[in-house]
Amino acid sequence: xxxxxxxxxxxxxxxxVALGYYGIKLGEGGDFTMWPYILPIGTALALIVMVxxxxxxxxxxxxxxxxxxxxxxxxxxxxxIFALGFILINFTACYNCGVxxxxxxxxxxxxxxxxxxxxxxxxxxPMPHMEDHSLYVSNPDDILSEExxxxxxxxxxxxxxxxxxxxxxxxxxHIEDDDPIAMVRGIYxxxxxxxxxxxxxxxxxxxxxxxxxxxxxxxxxxxTDAETDYLAETYLLPSMKAEQPDSGMLYLARGIYALMADKxxxxxxxxxxxxxxxxxxxxxxxxxxxxxxFFVILGWLIFTAFKMESLGxxxxxxxxxxxxxxxxxxxxSSxxxxxxSSxGSSHSSxxxxxxxxxxxxxxxxx
Amino acid sequence: MxxxxxxxxxxxxxxxxxxxxxxxxxxxYNGMVSTQEEAxxxxxxxxxxxxxxxxxxxxLENILKGAVQYNEETLKEVIEARAKATSITIDPTxxxxxxxxxxxxxxxxxxxxxxxLLMVKEAYPELxxxxxxxxxxxxxxxxxxxxxxxRRKYNEAVKTYNIKVRSFPNTIFAGMFGFNVMFPYEAxxxxxxxxxxxxxxxxx
Numbered sequence: 001x002x003x004x005x006x007x008x009x010x011x012x013x014x015x016x017v018a019l020g021y022y023g024i025k026l027g028e029g030g031d032f033t034m035w036p037y038i039l040p041i042g043t044a045l046a047l048i049v050m051v052x053x054x055x056x057x058x059x060x061x062x063x064x065x066x067x068x069x070x071x072x073x074x075x076x077x078x079x080x081i082f083a084l085g086f087i088l089i090n091f092t093a094c095y096n097c098g099v100x101x102x103x104x105x106x107x108x109x110x111x112x113x114x115x116x117x118x119x120x121x122x123x124x125x126p127m128p129h130m131e132d133h134s135l136y137v138s139n140p141d142d143i144l145s146e147e148x149x150x151x152x153x154x155x156x157x158x159x160x161x162x163x164x165x166x167x168x169x170x171x172x173x174h175i176e177d178d179d180p181i182a183m184v185r186g187i188y189x190x191x192x193x194x195x196x197x198x199x200x201x202x203x204x205x206x207x208x209x210x211x212x213x214x215x216x217x218x219x220x221x222x223x224t225d226a227e228t229d230y231l232a233e234t235y236l237l238p239s240m241k242a243e244q245p246d247s248g249m250l251y252l253a254r255g256i257y258a259l260m261a262d263k264x265x266x267x268x269x270x271x272x273x274x275x276x277x278x279x280x281x282x283x284x285x286x287x288x289x290x291x292x293x294f295f296v297i298l299g300w301l302i303f304t305a306f307k308m309e310s311l312g313x314x315x316x317x318x319x320x321x322x323x324x325x326x327x328x329x330x331x332x333s334s335x336x337x338x339x340x341s342s343x344g345s346s347h348s349s350x351x352x353x354x355x356x357x358x359x360x361x362x363x364x365x366x
Numbered sequence: 367m368x369x370x371x372x373x374x375x376x377x378x379x380x381x382x383x384x385x386x387x388x389x390x391x392x393x394x395y396n397g398m399v400s401t402q403e404e405a406x407x408x409x410x411x412x413x414x415x416x417x418x419x420x421x422x423x424x425x426l427e428n429i430l431k432g433a434v435q436y437n438e439e440t441l442k443e444v445i446e447a448r449a450k451a452t453s454i455t456i457d458p459t460x461x462x463x464x465x466x467x468x469x470x471x472x473x474x475x476x477x478x479x480x481x482x483l484l485m486v487k488e489a490y491p492e493l494x495x496x497x498x499x500x501x502x503x504x505x506x507x508x509x510x511x512x513x514x515x516x517r518r519k520y521n522e523a524v525k526t527y528n529i530k531v532r533s534f535p536n537t538i539f540a541g542m543f544g545f546n547v548m549f550p551y552e553a554x555x556x557x558x559x560x561x562x563x564x565x566x567x568x569x570x
Binding site for chain 2: 181185224225226229357358359360361362
Protein backbone atom coordinates (compact mmCIF):
# COMPACT_ATOMS: atom_id res chain seq x y z
CA UNK A 1 0.00 0.00 0.00
CA UNK A 2 1.22 3.42 -0.84
CA UNK A 3 1.46 5.25 2.52
CA UNK A 4 2.94 8.35 1.03
CA UNK A 5 -0.27 10.10 0.05
CA UNK A 6 -2.24 9.30 3.22
CA UNK A 7 0.74 10.34 5.36
CA UNK A 8 1.22 13.52 3.44
CA UNK A 9 -2.52 14.14 3.67
CA UNK A 10 -2.51 13.70 7.46
CA UNK A 11 0.53 15.87 7.85
CA UNK A 12 -1.10 18.51 5.69
CA UNK A 13 -4.26 18.41 7.75
CA UNK A 14 -2.30 18.65 10.99
CA UNK A 15 -0.36 21.59 9.62
CA UNK A 16 -3.62 23.20 8.60
CA VAL A 17 -4.99 22.81 12.12
CA ALA A 18 -1.72 23.92 13.70
CA LEU A 19 -1.67 27.04 11.56
CA GLY A 20 -5.22 27.80 12.58
CA TYR A 21 -4.32 27.37 16.23
CA TYR A 22 -1.33 29.63 15.75
CA GLY A 23 -3.60 32.20 14.12
CA ILE A 24 -5.93 32.12 17.14
CA LYS A 25 -3.03 32.58 19.56
CA LEU A 26 -1.67 35.41 17.49
CA GLY A 27 -5.09 37.04 17.45
CA GLU A 28 -5.45 36.80 21.22
CA GLY A 29 -2.31 38.81 21.68
CA GLY A 30 -3.07 41.09 18.78
CA ASP A 31 -3.92 44.69 18.43
CA PHE A 32 -7.61 45.59 18.65
CA THR A 33 -7.21 48.73 16.70
CA MET A 34 -7.96 47.27 13.29
CA TRP A 35 -10.87 48.24 11.16
CA PRO A 36 -13.19 45.21 11.31
CA TYR A 37 -13.37 44.61 7.57
CA ILE A 38 -9.64 44.67 6.96
CA LEU A 39 -9.22 40.93 7.38
CA PRO A 40 -11.97 39.68 5.06
CA ILE A 41 -11.27 42.38 2.46
CA GLY A 42 -7.52 41.88 2.74
CA THR A 43 -7.98 38.15 2.35
CA ALA A 44 -10.21 38.63 -0.68
CA LEU A 45 -7.66 40.95 -2.29
CA ALA A 46 -4.85 38.52 -1.59
CA LEU A 47 -6.84 35.71 -3.20
CA ILE A 48 -7.55 37.86 -6.26
CA VAL A 49 -3.85 38.62 -6.56
CA MET A 50 -3.07 34.92 -6.26
CA VAL A 51 -5.57 34.07 -9.00
CA UNK A 52 -4.15 36.73 -11.34
CA UNK A 53 -0.66 35.52 -10.56
CA UNK A 54 -1.82 32.00 -11.16
CA UNK A 55 -3.12 32.81 -14.65
CA UNK A 56 -0.03 34.80 -15.60
CA UNK A 57 2.39 32.23 -14.21
CA UNK A 58 0.57 29.34 -15.77
CA UNK A 59 0.46 31.07 -19.14
CA UNK A 60 4.15 31.83 -18.99
CA UNK A 61 5.25 28.41 -17.82
CA UNK A 62 3.11 26.36 -20.15
CA UNK A 63 3.36 28.29 -23.41
CA UNK A 64 6.32 26.33 -24.71
CA UNK A 65 4.94 22.92 -23.80
CA UNK A 66 2.64 20.46 -25.49
CA UNK A 67 -1.06 20.58 -24.48
CA UNK A 68 -0.88 17.44 -22.36
CA UNK A 69 2.13 18.71 -20.45
CA UNK A 70 0.51 22.17 -20.28
CA UNK A 71 -2.50 20.71 -18.57
CA UNK A 72 -0.42 18.77 -16.06
CA UNK A 73 1.66 21.83 -15.25
CA UNK A 74 -1.43 24.01 -14.92
CA UNK A 75 -3.06 21.52 -12.60
CA UNK A 76 -0.01 21.42 -10.38
CA UNK A 77 0.31 25.22 -10.25
CA UNK A 78 -3.37 25.72 -9.57
CA UNK A 79 -3.40 23.02 -6.90
CA UNK A 80 -0.72 24.94 -5.02
CA ILE A 81 -2.68 28.16 -5.44
CA PHE A 82 -5.90 26.57 -4.15
CA ALA A 83 -4.04 25.15 -1.16
CA LEU A 84 -2.42 28.51 -0.43
CA GLY A 85 -5.82 30.18 -0.66
CA PHE A 86 -7.36 27.84 1.88
CA ILE A 87 -4.36 28.23 4.16
CA LEU A 88 -4.69 32.01 3.98
CA ILE A 89 -8.43 31.91 4.70
CA ASN A 90 -7.82 29.50 7.57
CA PHE A 91 -5.17 31.74 9.11
CA THR A 92 -7.06 35.04 8.80
CA ALA A 93 -10.33 33.54 10.04
CA CYS A 94 -8.60 32.00 13.04
CA TYR A 95 -6.81 35.26 13.73
CA ASN A 96 -10.20 36.95 13.82
CA CYS A 97 -11.45 34.32 16.23
CA GLY A 98 -8.43 34.91 18.46
CA VAL A 99 -9.08 38.61 18.61
CA UNK A 100 -12.71 37.94 19.49
CA UNK A 101 -11.76 35.48 22.23
CA UNK A 102 -9.33 37.98 23.72
CA UNK A 103 -11.98 40.67 23.90
CA UNK A 104 -14.49 38.24 25.40
CA UNK A 105 -11.89 37.27 28.01
CA UNK A 106 -11.31 40.91 28.75
CA UNK A 107 -15.05 41.44 29.22
CA UNK A 108 -15.24 38.40 31.48
CA UNK A 109 -12.25 39.54 33.51
CA UNK A 110 -13.81 42.93 34.08
CA UNK A 111 -17.11 41.37 35.09
CA UNK A 112 -15.43 38.88 37.42
CA UNK A 113 -13.36 41.61 39.00
CA UNK A 114 -16.53 43.65 39.47
CA UNK A 115 -18.24 40.86 41.39
CA UNK A 116 -15.80 41.32 44.26
CA UNK A 117 -16.31 45.03 44.50
CA UNK A 118 -18.14 46.54 47.47
CA UNK A 119 -21.64 47.94 47.27
CA UNK A 120 -21.78 51.70 47.06
CA UNK A 121 -24.05 54.24 48.65
CA UNK A 122 -24.13 58.01 48.93
CA UNK A 123 -22.11 57.76 52.13
CA UNK A 124 -19.09 55.96 50.70
CA UNK A 125 -19.12 56.93 47.01
CA PRO A 126 -16.10 59.06 46.11
CA MET A 127 -17.09 62.35 44.47
CA PRO A 128 -14.17 63.79 42.50
CA HIS A 129 -16.05 67.08 42.06
CA MET A 130 -15.45 67.82 45.72
CA GLU A 131 -11.72 68.00 44.98
CA ASP A 132 -11.76 69.38 41.47
CA HIS A 133 -14.60 71.32 39.89
CA SER A 134 -13.83 69.96 36.44
CA LEU A 135 -14.50 66.36 37.41
CA TYR A 136 -18.07 65.07 37.44
CA VAL A 137 -17.77 61.32 36.97
CA SER A 138 -17.44 58.87 39.81
CA ASN A 139 -16.15 55.55 38.53
CA PRO A 140 -14.75 53.78 41.59
CA ASP A 141 -15.06 50.26 40.08
CA ASP A 142 -13.23 51.29 36.87
CA ILE A 143 -16.11 50.21 34.71
CA LEU A 144 -15.41 53.05 32.30
CA SER A 145 -12.06 53.54 30.64
CA GLU A 146 -10.00 56.57 31.53
CA GLU A 147 -10.36 58.09 28.12
CA UNK A 148 -14.15 57.84 28.26
CA UNK A 149 -14.20 59.35 31.74
CA UNK A 150 -12.14 62.28 30.46
CA UNK A 151 -14.49 62.70 27.53
CA UNK A 152 -17.59 62.65 29.73
CA UNK A 153 -16.00 65.11 32.16
CA UNK A 154 -15.33 67.41 29.26
CA UNK A 155 -18.95 67.22 28.11
CA UNK A 156 -20.34 67.81 31.59
CA UNK A 157 -17.95 70.71 32.12
CA UNK A 158 -19.34 72.28 28.96
CA UNK A 159 -22.85 71.63 30.28
CA UNK A 160 -21.93 73.40 33.51
CA UNK A 161 -20.16 76.36 31.96
CA UNK A 162 -22.63 77.03 29.15
CA UNK A 163 -25.94 76.07 30.74
CA UNK A 164 -25.28 76.24 34.47
CA UNK A 165 -26.20 72.59 35.02
CA UNK A 166 -23.99 71.06 37.66
CA UNK A 167 -23.98 67.31 37.46
CA UNK A 168 -22.79 64.14 39.10
CA UNK A 169 -22.53 60.94 37.10
CA UNK A 170 -21.99 57.78 39.11
CA UNK A 171 -21.41 54.31 37.69
CA UNK A 172 -20.71 51.42 40.03
CA UNK A 173 -20.98 47.67 40.00
CA HIS A 174 -23.44 47.30 42.86
CA ILE A 175 -25.62 49.88 44.60
CA GLU A 176 -26.48 49.35 48.26
CA ASP A 177 -29.85 47.62 48.57
CA ASP A 178 -30.04 47.78 44.75
CA ASP A 179 -31.87 51.08 45.14
CA PRO A 180 -30.63 53.77 42.76
CA ILE A 181 -33.35 56.18 43.88
CA ALA A 182 -32.11 56.04 47.46
CA MET A 183 -28.59 56.68 46.23
CA VAL A 184 -29.74 59.67 44.18
CA ARG A 185 -31.57 61.05 47.19
CA GLY A 186 -28.53 60.48 49.37
CA ILE A 187 -26.21 62.24 46.93
CA TYR A 188 -28.51 65.24 46.68
CA UNK A 189 -28.90 65.44 50.46
CA UNK A 190 -25.23 65.01 51.21
CA UNK A 191 -23.57 66.93 48.40
CA UNK A 192 -26.35 69.36 47.37
CA UNK A 193 -25.66 68.97 43.68
CA UNK A 194 -26.67 71.94 41.55
CA UNK A 195 -26.48 75.72 41.76
CA UNK A 196 -29.96 77.29 42.06
CA UNK A 197 -31.36 73.74 42.20
CA UNK A 198 -30.24 73.08 38.61
CA UNK A 199 -28.40 69.91 39.34
CA UNK A 200 -28.38 66.58 37.56
CA UNK A 201 -27.50 63.30 39.20
CA UNK A 202 -27.19 60.08 37.21
CA UNK A 203 -26.67 56.79 39.00
CA UNK A 204 -26.03 53.51 37.20
CA UNK A 205 -25.59 50.13 38.87
CA UNK A 206 -23.90 48.22 36.06
CA UNK A 207 -24.09 44.73 37.53
CA UNK A 208 -27.46 45.41 39.14
CA UNK A 209 -28.75 46.53 35.73
CA UNK A 210 -30.43 49.54 37.29
CA UNK A 211 -30.25 53.26 36.73
CA UNK A 212 -31.87 56.56 37.62
CA UNK A 213 -31.56 60.00 36.04
CA UNK A 214 -32.60 62.76 38.43
CA UNK A 215 -32.76 66.44 37.47
CA UNK A 216 -32.82 68.96 40.30
CA UNK A 217 -35.94 70.80 41.44
CA UNK A 218 -35.50 73.75 39.08
CA UNK A 219 -34.31 71.66 36.17
CA UNK A 220 -37.35 69.40 36.00
CA UNK A 221 -39.26 71.78 33.77
CA UNK A 222 -36.44 71.83 31.21
CA UNK A 223 -35.46 68.19 31.48
CA THR A 224 -38.77 66.42 31.98
CA ASP A 225 -39.35 62.82 33.00
CA ALA A 226 -40.29 61.94 29.43
CA GLU A 227 -37.05 63.45 28.12
CA THR A 228 -34.86 61.61 30.63
CA ASP A 229 -36.70 58.42 29.70
CA TYR A 230 -36.11 59.12 26.00
CA LEU A 231 -32.39 59.72 26.59
CA ALA A 232 -32.07 56.52 28.58
CA GLU A 233 -33.97 54.49 25.96
CA THR A 234 -31.96 55.97 23.08
CA TYR A 235 -28.42 56.00 24.45
CA LEU A 236 -28.01 54.22 27.76
CA LEU A 237 -30.08 51.05 27.55
CA PRO A 238 -29.03 49.75 24.09
CA SER A 239 -25.37 50.07 25.07
CA MET A 240 -25.83 48.55 28.49
CA LYS A 241 -27.68 45.60 26.99
CA ALA A 242 -24.76 45.16 24.57
CA GLU A 243 -22.38 45.38 27.57
CA GLN A 244 -20.84 48.57 26.29
CA PRO A 245 -20.93 50.85 29.33
CA ASP A 246 -18.36 53.23 27.85
CA SER A 247 -20.56 53.96 24.91
CA GLY A 248 -23.74 54.17 26.97
CA MET A 249 -22.46 56.69 29.47
CA LEU A 250 -20.59 58.75 26.88
CA TYR A 251 -23.55 59.10 24.56
CA LEU A 252 -25.93 59.70 27.45
CA ALA A 253 -23.81 62.67 28.52
CA ARG A 254 -23.59 63.95 24.96
CA GLY A 255 -27.32 63.41 24.44
CA ILE A 256 -28.16 65.41 27.56
CA TYR A 257 -25.94 68.25 26.46
CA ALA A 258 -27.39 68.24 22.93
CA LEU A 259 -30.94 68.26 24.29
CA MET A 260 -30.34 71.06 26.81
CA ALA A 261 -28.33 73.15 24.34
CA ASP A 262 -30.96 72.58 21.64
CA LYS A 263 -28.42 70.98 19.31
CA UNK A 264 -28.66 67.97 17.06
CA UNK A 265 -28.75 64.71 18.98
CA UNK A 266 -25.64 62.56 18.52
CA UNK A 267 -25.93 59.37 16.52
CA UNK A 268 -24.97 56.11 18.16
CA UNK A 269 -22.51 55.14 15.45
CA UNK A 270 -19.44 54.69 17.54
CA UNK A 271 -18.71 52.96 20.77
CA UNK A 272 -15.95 53.36 23.23
CA UNK A 273 -14.38 50.04 24.17
CA UNK A 274 -13.08 49.38 27.63
CA UNK A 275 -9.54 49.82 26.34
CA UNK A 276 -10.48 53.33 25.47
CA UNK A 277 -10.27 52.82 21.74
CA UNK A 278 -13.06 53.76 19.43
CA UNK A 279 -14.80 50.86 17.73
CA UNK A 280 -17.55 50.59 15.19
CA UNK A 281 -21.00 49.49 16.17
CA UNK A 282 -20.40 45.96 17.41
CA UNK A 283 -23.68 44.38 16.49
CA UNK A 284 -23.80 45.69 12.89
CA UNK A 285 -20.11 45.39 12.03
CA UNK A 286 -19.67 41.99 13.60
CA UNK A 287 -22.49 40.70 11.43
CA UNK A 288 -21.16 42.47 8.33
CA UNK A 289 -17.62 41.19 8.86
CA UNK A 290 -18.95 37.65 9.25
CA UNK A 291 -20.86 38.04 6.00
CA UNK A 292 -17.69 39.32 4.28
CA UNK A 293 -15.74 36.26 5.34
CA PHE A 294 -18.62 34.04 4.31
CA PHE A 295 -18.68 35.55 0.82
CA VAL A 296 -14.88 35.32 0.55
CA ILE A 297 -14.91 31.62 1.43
CA LEU A 298 -17.92 30.95 -0.80
CA GLY A 299 -16.33 32.82 -3.67
CA TRP A 300 -13.06 30.91 -3.30
CA LEU A 301 -14.87 27.59 -3.12
CA ILE A 302 -16.89 28.35 -6.25
CA PHE A 303 -13.80 29.51 -8.14
CA THR A 304 -11.85 26.46 -6.98
CA ALA A 305 -14.60 24.12 -8.07
CA PHE A 306 -14.92 25.70 -11.53
CA LYS A 307 -11.18 25.79 -12.08
CA MET A 308 -10.68 22.23 -10.91
CA GLU A 309 -13.44 21.14 -13.18
CA SER A 310 -11.93 22.98 -16.16
CA LEU A 311 -8.54 21.45 -15.43
CA GLY A 312 -10.09 18.01 -15.20
CA UNK A 313 -9.22 17.58 -11.53
CA UNK A 314 -12.90 17.23 -10.78
CA UNK A 315 -15.46 15.40 -12.93
CA UNK A 316 -18.09 17.60 -14.60
CA UNK A 317 -20.85 16.76 -12.15
CA UNK A 318 -22.36 20.26 -11.98
CA UNK A 319 -22.14 20.23 -8.20
CA UNK A 320 -19.90 22.28 -6.08
CA UNK A 321 -17.32 20.68 -3.88
CA UNK A 322 -17.76 21.39 -0.27
CA UNK A 323 -15.07 21.90 2.21
CA UNK A 324 -15.10 22.62 5.81
CA UNK A 325 -13.89 25.95 6.78
CA UNK A 326 -13.60 27.57 10.11
CA UNK A 327 -16.33 29.89 11.02
CA UNK A 328 -15.27 33.41 10.82
CA UNK A 329 -15.83 35.93 13.42
CA UNK A 330 -15.41 39.55 13.64
CA UNK A 331 -13.51 41.54 16.07
CA UNK A 332 -13.84 44.80 17.82
CA SER A 333 -11.98 47.36 15.90
CA SER A 334 -11.18 50.94 16.40
CA UNK A 335 -10.10 53.97 14.58
CA UNK A 336 -8.50 56.90 16.12
CA UNK A 337 -9.91 57.74 19.45
CA UNK A 338 -11.79 60.95 19.62
CA UNK A 339 -13.50 63.05 22.18
CA UNK A 340 -14.95 66.50 22.54
CA SER A 341 -12.19 69.02 22.83
CA SER A 342 -11.57 69.54 26.48
CA UNK A 343 -12.43 73.14 26.92
CA GLY A 344 -13.50 75.15 29.87
CA SER A 345 -11.47 76.93 32.43
CA SER A 346 -9.41 75.11 34.94
CA HIS A 347 -11.15 74.59 38.25
CA SER A 348 -9.00 74.15 41.25
CA SER A 349 -11.42 74.03 44.15
CA UNK A 350 -14.24 71.56 44.59
CA UNK A 351 -17.73 71.32 46.06
CA UNK A 352 -21.27 71.53 44.77
CA UNK A 353 -23.68 74.43 44.65
CA UNK A 354 -26.31 73.65 47.27
CA UNK A 355 -29.01 72.13 45.08
CA UNK A 356 -31.93 69.88 45.95
CA UNK A 357 -34.11 67.21 44.37
CA UNK A 358 -37.85 66.89 44.49
CA UNK A 359 -38.25 63.38 43.16
CA UNK A 360 -38.26 64.04 39.40
CA UNK A 361 -36.55 61.96 36.75
CA UNK A 362 -36.85 58.45 35.45
CA UNK A 363 -35.17 55.15 35.95
CA UNK A 364 -35.56 51.44 35.61
CA UNK A 365 -33.69 48.30 34.70
CA UNK A 366 -32.41 46.64 31.61
CA MET B 367 -29.37 111.35 96.00
CA UNK B 368 -28.08 107.77 96.33
CA UNK B 369 -31.60 106.46 96.36
CA UNK B 370 -32.24 108.27 93.10
CA UNK B 371 -29.29 106.60 91.38
CA UNK B 372 -30.24 103.19 92.77
CA UNK B 373 -33.74 103.69 91.44
CA UNK B 374 -32.47 104.68 88.05
CA UNK B 375 -30.12 101.71 88.02
CA UNK B 376 -32.92 99.31 88.83
CA UNK B 377 -35.08 100.83 86.14
CA UNK B 378 -32.26 100.45 83.66
CA UNK B 379 -31.77 96.82 84.59
CA UNK B 380 -35.48 96.23 84.28
CA UNK B 381 -35.64 97.85 80.86
CA UNK B 382 -32.63 95.85 79.75
CA UNK B 383 -34.22 92.66 80.99
CA UNK B 384 -37.45 93.46 79.18
CA UNK B 385 -35.51 94.13 75.99
CA UNK B 386 -33.56 90.89 76.35
CA UNK B 387 -36.70 88.89 77.02
CA UNK B 388 -38.45 90.57 74.10
CA UNK B 389 -35.60 89.76 71.72
CA UNK B 390 -35.44 86.21 72.98
CA UNK B 391 -39.17 85.60 72.68
CA UNK B 392 -39.23 87.26 69.28
CA UNK B 393 -36.45 84.99 68.06
CA UNK B 394 -38.20 81.94 69.46
CA TYR B 395 -41.56 82.93 67.98
CA ASN B 396 -40.07 83.69 64.58
CA GLY B 397 -38.20 80.40 64.64
CA MET B 398 -41.41 78.50 65.29
CA VAL B 399 -43.21 80.44 62.59
CA SER B 400 -40.40 79.72 60.13
CA THR B 401 -40.34 75.98 60.76
CA GLN B 402 -44.11 75.82 60.74
CA GLU B 403 -44.24 77.58 57.37
CA GLU B 404 -41.70 75.15 55.96
CA ALA B 405 -43.84 72.26 57.11
CA UNK B 406 -46.96 73.87 55.59
CA UNK B 407 -45.13 74.43 52.30
CA UNK B 408 -44.03 70.80 52.25
CA UNK B 409 -47.64 69.82 52.89
CA UNK B 410 -48.84 71.99 49.99
CA UNK B 411 -46.31 70.40 47.68
CA UNK B 412 -47.95 67.02 48.26
CA UNK B 413 -51.26 68.48 47.25
CA UNK B 414 -49.78 70.11 44.14
CA UNK B 415 -48.34 66.80 42.96
CA UNK B 416 -51.65 65.03 43.54
CA UNK B 417 -53.53 67.67 41.56
CA UNK B 418 -50.93 67.54 38.79
CA UNK B 419 -51.67 63.86 38.36
CA UNK B 420 -55.21 64.64 37.25
CA UNK B 421 -54.09 65.96 33.88
CA UNK B 422 -52.04 62.85 33.21
CA UNK B 423 -54.90 60.59 34.29
CA UNK B 424 -57.29 62.41 31.94
CA UNK B 425 -54.85 61.99 29.05
CA LEU B 426 -54.42 58.34 29.90
CA GLU B 427 -58.16 57.79 29.96
CA ASN B 428 -58.50 59.27 26.47
CA ILE B 429 -55.71 57.10 25.12
CA LEU B 430 -56.92 53.89 26.75
CA LYS B 431 -60.48 54.35 25.55
CA GLY B 432 -59.19 53.70 22.06
CA ALA B 433 -57.49 50.47 23.10
CA VAL B 434 -59.14 47.19 22.29
CA GLN B 435 -58.67 45.69 25.71
CA TYR B 436 -59.58 48.83 27.59
CA ASN B 437 -60.61 47.94 31.09
CA GLU B 438 -61.89 51.05 32.76
CA GLU B 439 -61.96 49.53 36.22
CA THR B 440 -58.30 50.09 37.04
CA LEU B 441 -58.21 53.64 35.76
CA LYS B 442 -61.50 54.48 37.46
CA GLU B 443 -60.07 53.20 40.73
CA VAL B 444 -57.09 55.55 40.43
CA ILE B 445 -59.22 58.56 39.52
CA GLU B 446 -61.53 57.93 42.47
CA ALA B 447 -58.63 57.39 44.84
CA ARG B 448 -57.00 60.61 43.68
CA ALA B 449 -60.25 62.54 44.08
CA LYS B 450 -60.67 61.20 47.60
CA ALA B 451 -57.05 61.99 48.49
CA THR B 452 -57.43 65.59 47.37
CA SER B 453 -60.89 66.03 48.85
CA ILE B 454 -59.73 65.41 52.39
CA THR B 455 -58.57 68.89 53.32
CA ILE B 456 -57.07 69.26 56.74
CA ASP B 457 -54.95 71.89 58.30
CA PRO B 458 -51.74 70.10 59.28
CA THR B 459 -51.00 72.76 61.89
CA UNK B 460 -54.29 72.16 63.65
CA UNK B 461 -55.58 68.65 63.17
CA UNK B 462 -56.20 65.57 65.26
CA UNK B 463 -54.30 62.29 64.92
CA UNK B 464 -57.47 60.65 63.54
CA UNK B 465 -57.80 63.26 60.80
CA UNK B 466 -54.15 62.76 59.84
CA UNK B 467 -54.67 59.00 59.85
CA UNK B 468 -57.69 59.38 57.56
CA UNK B 469 -55.65 61.53 55.20
CA UNK B 470 -52.73 59.06 55.26
CA UNK B 471 -55.13 56.21 54.48
CA UNK B 472 -56.46 58.08 51.45
CA UNK B 473 -52.89 58.69 50.30
CA UNK B 474 -52.08 55.03 50.68
CA UNK B 475 -55.16 54.01 48.69
CA UNK B 476 -54.09 56.30 45.88
CA UNK B 477 -50.57 54.87 45.93
CA UNK B 478 -51.87 51.33 45.64
CA UNK B 479 -54.29 52.15 42.84
CA UNK B 480 -51.64 54.05 40.88
CA UNK B 481 -49.18 51.22 41.36
CA UNK B 482 -51.67 48.75 39.91
CA LEU B 483 -52.36 51.06 37.00
CA LEU B 484 -48.69 51.40 36.12
CA MET B 485 -48.27 47.66 36.08
CA VAL B 486 -51.31 47.23 33.86
CA LYS B 487 -49.57 48.94 30.94
CA GLU B 488 -48.31 45.50 29.87
CA ALA B 489 -51.92 44.65 29.02
CA TYR B 490 -51.87 47.21 26.21
CA PRO B 491 -49.03 46.04 23.94
CA GLU B 492 -50.38 47.93 20.95
CA LEU B 493 -49.96 51.17 22.86
CA UNK B 494 -46.31 50.61 23.80
CA UNK B 495 -45.23 52.27 20.57
CA UNK B 496 -47.60 55.20 21.14
CA UNK B 497 -45.37 58.12 22.09
CA UNK B 498 -48.11 59.91 24.00
CA UNK B 499 -48.92 56.79 26.00
CA UNK B 500 -45.30 56.32 26.90
CA UNK B 501 -44.95 59.96 27.92
CA UNK B 502 -48.02 59.83 30.15
CA UNK B 503 -46.91 56.58 31.79
CA UNK B 504 -43.41 57.98 32.41
CA UNK B 505 -44.92 61.12 33.95
CA UNK B 506 -47.14 59.00 36.21
CA UNK B 507 -44.17 56.91 37.26
CA UNK B 508 -42.27 60.11 38.00
CA UNK B 509 -45.14 61.42 40.10
CA UNK B 510 -44.82 58.39 42.38
CA UNK B 511 -41.24 59.35 43.16
CA UNK B 512 -42.23 62.98 43.59
CA UNK B 513 -45.00 62.06 46.02
CA UNK B 514 -42.65 59.88 47.98
CA UNK B 515 -40.05 62.63 48.12
CA UNK B 516 -42.62 65.29 49.00
CA ARG B 517 -43.94 63.20 51.88
CA ARG B 518 -40.43 62.55 53.11
CA LYS B 519 -39.63 66.28 53.06
CA TYR B 520 -42.90 67.00 54.84
CA ASN B 521 -42.00 64.54 57.58
CA GLU B 522 -38.56 66.10 57.95
CA ALA B 523 -40.06 69.58 58.17
CA VAL B 524 -42.59 68.36 60.76
CA LYS B 525 -39.83 66.74 62.78
CA THR B 526 -37.81 69.98 62.82
CA TYR B 527 -40.91 71.97 63.82
CA ASN B 528 -41.95 69.55 66.54
CA ILE B 529 -38.48 69.53 68.04
CA LYS B 530 -38.56 73.32 68.19
CA VAL B 531 -42.07 73.46 69.64
CA ARG B 532 -41.56 70.75 72.24
CA SER B 533 -38.10 71.85 73.43
CA PHE B 534 -37.78 73.70 76.66
CA PRO B 535 -38.32 76.67 77.12
CA ASN B 536 -40.04 77.01 73.71
CA THR B 537 -42.78 74.70 74.83
CA ILE B 538 -43.86 77.26 77.44
CA PHE B 539 -44.63 79.85 74.81
CA ALA B 540 -45.71 77.50 72.02
CA GLY B 541 -49.07 76.79 73.57
CA MET B 542 -49.47 80.46 74.44
CA PHE B 543 -48.99 81.51 70.82
CA GLY B 544 -51.01 78.65 69.33
CA PHE B 545 -48.20 76.51 67.98
CA ASN B 546 -49.50 72.96 68.18
CA VAL B 547 -47.60 69.80 67.46
CA MET B 548 -47.97 68.60 63.86
CA PHE B 549 -48.42 65.01 62.83
CA PRO B 550 -46.20 63.37 60.24
CA TYR B 551 -47.40 61.29 57.34
CA GLU B 552 -47.38 57.59 58.15
CA ALA B 553 -47.85 55.03 55.40
CA UNK B 554 -50.93 52.99 56.28
CA UNK B 555 -50.66 49.28 57.02
CA UNK B 556 -50.22 47.12 53.94
CA UNK B 557 -48.91 49.93 51.76
CA UNK B 558 -45.34 48.58 51.91
CA UNK B 559 -46.35 45.25 50.37
CA UNK B 560 -48.40 46.88 47.64
CA UNK B 561 -46.07 49.73 46.93
CA UNK B 562 -44.63 49.27 43.49
CA UNK B 563 -40.88 49.30 43.24
CA UNK B 564 -40.42 51.40 40.13
CA UNK B 565 -36.74 50.79 40.10
CA UNK B 566 -37.73 47.33 38.95
CA UNK B 567 -39.53 48.51 35.83
CA UNK B 568 -37.71 46.68 33.09
CA UNK B 569 -37.21 48.37 29.78
CA UNK B 570 -37.44 45.71 27.07
